Amino acid sequence: MAVQKYGVTQDMIASYGDLVFRLSNNIQIRRGDPVRLKQFDIVDRERADLGMSDAEIGARLGLSLEQARTIRIIMEHRRFRTGHYQRILGLGAGKRYREERYVSPEQRFATSPEAEHLRETVAFTPPHAGRMLERGLWNGDTAAGWLSRFARETPDKPAIIAPDATLSYREALQRAQRFARALTALGLRKGDVIAIQLPNVPEFMLAYFAASMMGAVLAPMHMPYRAREMAPLLRHARARLAICGPPIGEHVPADMFLALRNEVETLAHVVTIGPARPATLNLQQLIEGGPFEDIRNPGVAADPAILCFTSGTSAAPKAVVHNAYTMLANNRLCGPLYALSANDVLLSGAPFTHAFGICIINFALSVGATQLLLPAFRPDLLVQTIAQGRPTLLFAAPAHVAACLKAGLIAQADLSSLRFATISGSTCPPQLAQALQQRMRNGKVMQMWGMTELFMGLNTRLDDAEGVRCGCVGRPTPETEVRIVDDAGQPIANSDSGELQICGPSVFAGYYDNAEANDGAFVDGWFRTGDLACRDNEGNFQITGRLKDLINRGGIKINPIDVEVLIDKHPKVLQSAIVPMPDEIMGEKACVFILPRDGESVTLQEICDWLQNNGVAKMKWPEHLELIGEMPLTPTRKIIKGSLRPRQAG
């Protein structure tokens, strides 16, 4: 606003401004009812409080009318705040404005810098996002939205059946809502990361639902992790709150997380489902004491929803962030392939701390089915849970099936309730799938291939022949595009093995805060899975290995997976893994790590003889053998080849 107009200076505004503003109609004070009662003397006496015209103000203060007006207008301009109509926009019919409940949009949508940073990880290219949304492959579905829907439609239906508790959809919704409100009351906001280290218990699911409701990002931590593994992950995720379980032997998770607060600057709260510990919060108490206020900025599908660590180093963990778009697309699109219905009861052998487990939660939720819980895998418990809980669908890793078979439990198991059992998590030997199929009278063995980065990429179909369902990982999931490329990145013929590349509605956008991992992760919009695969003439895929597991022996690349499968059949071998071993002449040679069966030992010569007898070319034979007492496995029972370091061969 111009000054010097009509002789008004900044000094005059400073001197007269507040008084002019108050004398004007901006502030009106009336005592009694003098106008109605025609008490003109009172009107005259209190004119300043009733509100004066500019001329009256000018006359009173010794200013011209124009000066009084200019000063008034400048003061109004300076004082006026904009956007106040926001206060009533959200008031529904019959609702009254209450000052104590009002939260401005600025407060309501406030997020931390860490949350803003994390959000960048789900920034897809506009053309890709546009395509996905336009075709309806991404929509507004969220886990919380599905839970709410079925709590409304089938409130009394069991949503979660655990060994010691059953929660209906209504109960699950109510508890999750209260937990979400309690977390909000603790100061957590949209985009804040909640680390969780719990087995497959109802509290895990409630935390997952609560995070979805409030737009927080759940970061599952594998159960075996201890402080050493956990610290870099929590730091990388900028976790604000950790949820953990009761003591396991001498290990007290709550104490571990409390101690980690010294190493993880952002970690403010520790919530436990175990016994009370000083400085921790009890999850059950938070739920029971959760306030009833609305969640002011609920999560939506575009928000980051989950952060899963895949691999990487402690200095640069590889964190995959999904929003509900990418996380739920597969569940929605694959449900019809599995004929999923609300009548299904799903059992996950995979831990919920892994993307595979999360995927199973979402499958049940997508149709209002029931999640049967096996808190932690043990062969006898899995078989017992199937017999007693009567699941219709089982999702398990090959190692789960192998362990049950090895324990001799499958033969006597009652698997009659199963419509199908899907095996995923790592490459499944056909004979393992067939062994399970033989014992499933009413159901079918299925296979699925996926990664944390994309959940499900390939799966077999219910109407596939048994040979297909047991012998490969099937075809691309709906709307997913898959190609196999050679070293030069060129698509190759069906029967040849090459790198599997994938794009589609469930593929993530990139690793969180890891430029090195993101470098080369995508090529022309295709995600490089690092898995090797080939495709038969019917379009069915087989995973043939990992790109980084290939052994480059003097320029010839050897895929060890077939050899491993054969070695695993050796009567003295329980499990094997072949990894490259540096060699001065050949560059790399194959080294086999073998976990022998109990009381057995095996030599390199015996293994080579075995391979020779099975017709394996000599160039593929391992040239060094190391016996180990325990095979390093991921929580989904996949061998961690990176942990197998050959001692230098003599």
Next chain:
Amino acid sequence: MKKTVDAAAAKRKVLDYCLRKGALCAGIADLDAINRVAPAGHRPADLMPKVKSVISIGVGGNTRGAWGVSAKALTFFGSTEARAYKIAYGLAFYIEHTFGIPAVYCPPDMDSEAGARVPFQSLKLHAELAGLGARSLAGDILLHPQFGYMYFASAFTELSLAPDEPLKENPCPAPSCVAMYREVGKTPCMKFCPVQCLSGKLDEDGRQAEMYYDMAACAEMSQQFEAMPKVLAEAMHQHDPQDLDDMLALESKLLFYKLSTGSHAMFGQCFECMRVCPIATKAPLADPILRSEAARAPKPASAATQPE
């Protein structure tokens, strides 16, 4: 040539015209009293030098259900002033045609020399002195015990008409509001104002002792013509083009829409104080059906608010 006019008959005709055209009530304001209260430059003679009478017209007519709609919709339900202006406009012609005496429709607009919130004439003052309502604790909004909350229009004429008296009693605060005030120190209008622009005191008898109205805060809420220059000024000071774009496209887009369409939305008040007011929402004769029934009933003593 002026006709000879029977003042009493003329008044009846004038008021009857207003009621027939849809006014809830009408009356004649005391010109001398107006001149004692209105500041110089805003008195009737400043608009019509030979004015002898000020006719005030009240229009309202929300259903009770209308007061229960969402807040953002209520801003549209509440504005009924256009009907009042239409009647006043017609009344000026009617007076000239019927009596051959000059009359003017009093423009409700702002005095361009006095700013965006200072009108040529205070229609509220005219209405109050004509007995169409009394000042309430809700920022001096006039309330009538029978018709509740109204919008007002005025017509001026050189025809002499006998003035009516202001209301004998002020219906505000209602007994329930007094009870609430004694309980929590606030009446409903004070408690539920979105910008807390109202406060006040009641005396021991439950009558208004003091009304405090922060009109600036009220304007921040609803009179967005005040906000518009601020938004534009803020926009001009944005250094980042994206911020500027966001500012003009997001929050303010609604403002531009309102300005461009001239929809009057929120250009007055948000009505939240009125929707919690028992007088405004439960006025017995705000309902046109009830009103017409009342009109068919035996004629009351005061003619000012009932059609013949």
